[in-house]
Amino acid sequence: MVVHFILRLLSAVRYHLHTAVLFTWTDYKTIFFPITVFACATAPVRSFSDLLQCSVWVWFHQLLCNVSNQARSCEEDKANHPWRPLPSGRISESQAVVLRWATVVFCLFLSSIYDQDLVLTTLGLVAATITYDELGAASNVVGKALCTAVGYAAFEVGATTIIGINHAMDFVSVTAVSISVILIFTVIQAQDFPDVEGDKAVGRMTFPIYAPELSRLLTFLAIAAWSVFLSWFWDVGPISTGVFIGFGLHVGLRYYCLRTLGADKTSYLIFNVWLMTAHVLPLHARMSVLAL
Template structure:
């Protein structure tokens, strides 16, 4: 049983489910939980679990050397059983999305396809893989909003777009931090293919786009002072981190900044959540 818990990566599933739920709350601007939102969160968690299982199947040969204690290379779960588990998780996840709505079903299919092609072809390709990962990180918010009938909500699209570019910048930032190992493994990150300076510039550019996007909600709806306060802190943080990497795209600095950026992502989330009314 422990092997199955390990391969599913429970903390990741919880984060994905929470992202969907908060996407629904933010779109509705109220903490109103519903059956559809719960099913969507469970569906997203199962699809994430399926992606995690496939990731371990695809990484088997690498993990035999680097992570031999993982469930598949250690022999605690066979490849055949892992594929069966993947199929079950994927099928149930997509089925639950269809119970919620046809729109959620389409998003679930899209997420499943993106996860598959990432693990199958794009995991070691650098920028294209980074873009797929960023898309998958930004989708839960739209998925949650769609589950509560607010898929076209501009506020949630602002959050999702900002999450995409912030994540894309951080993925490239991780490539700078891991440049030696990635080069040795043949992973074609931006830092490996074009150098750390180009990677540092792209990190700054994508962080700036995320910052600009965070102010779009003010254009089309009234925004509270709490949102503005949190987003100012967030944006200053992203700009400082981006500038630090642009000026000195050093692996040690990148290692530090990729952790700091998680804090700015948290304050960004607090900004959007601050617009949810408590009844």
């Protein structure tokens, strides 16, 4: 009897952990790794304990956003991501809503372990998700970009604060986050190109749907311009500058020239590598590691 109970418990735990991973799966490349890399480079990281605490904080806050976004986007996910928990039937919409608010409570508790400012950071992220998912910002080109930029800022502030000395941010950290917010606001449409058909199906207006040609041109120009600006601002060496600018031109040109669904999915993967690379550049202000 006891063995049977333990086996059933382990099976249930495994099932729910798998469900949580499916909720977060597509955003490891867009949130978890870029944010963690950003915090490690900007703070910078000084111990494995700090890295572990940062990773836990980021993952649960990512879960918060993912469940919030997916709890009411089942129809869209049937087209774009049919394996997610809701369209695949692993969890019901009502259960997802309960999980969403339970995750909010847990994230507030997690932030309260550190200090009041981090609780405010979590509340800021919650406000951004509500505006995005419940108040219709996801269906507006500017509103979507603005909420996403605010959300990234909350993630970056929280992660960098946890890793930073005395759990605080200094001038370099604040500067890096400020630049990152503007960067995300101007290039976030890169994530929308692979999802055009699903977004059309649910009536969501994204930049690639609103202006197919202009959105690709501006994405190319924005990535190229940011590659030049960030190399100059963080004063990295000539070889590092050439490599980063060349990488940015490659990513931007892919978006402009290669327009199939498969190409857009690959471009988005490469874009996230470019974004993580951009998030590493503030480390040069700390340690001059990119002087070449």
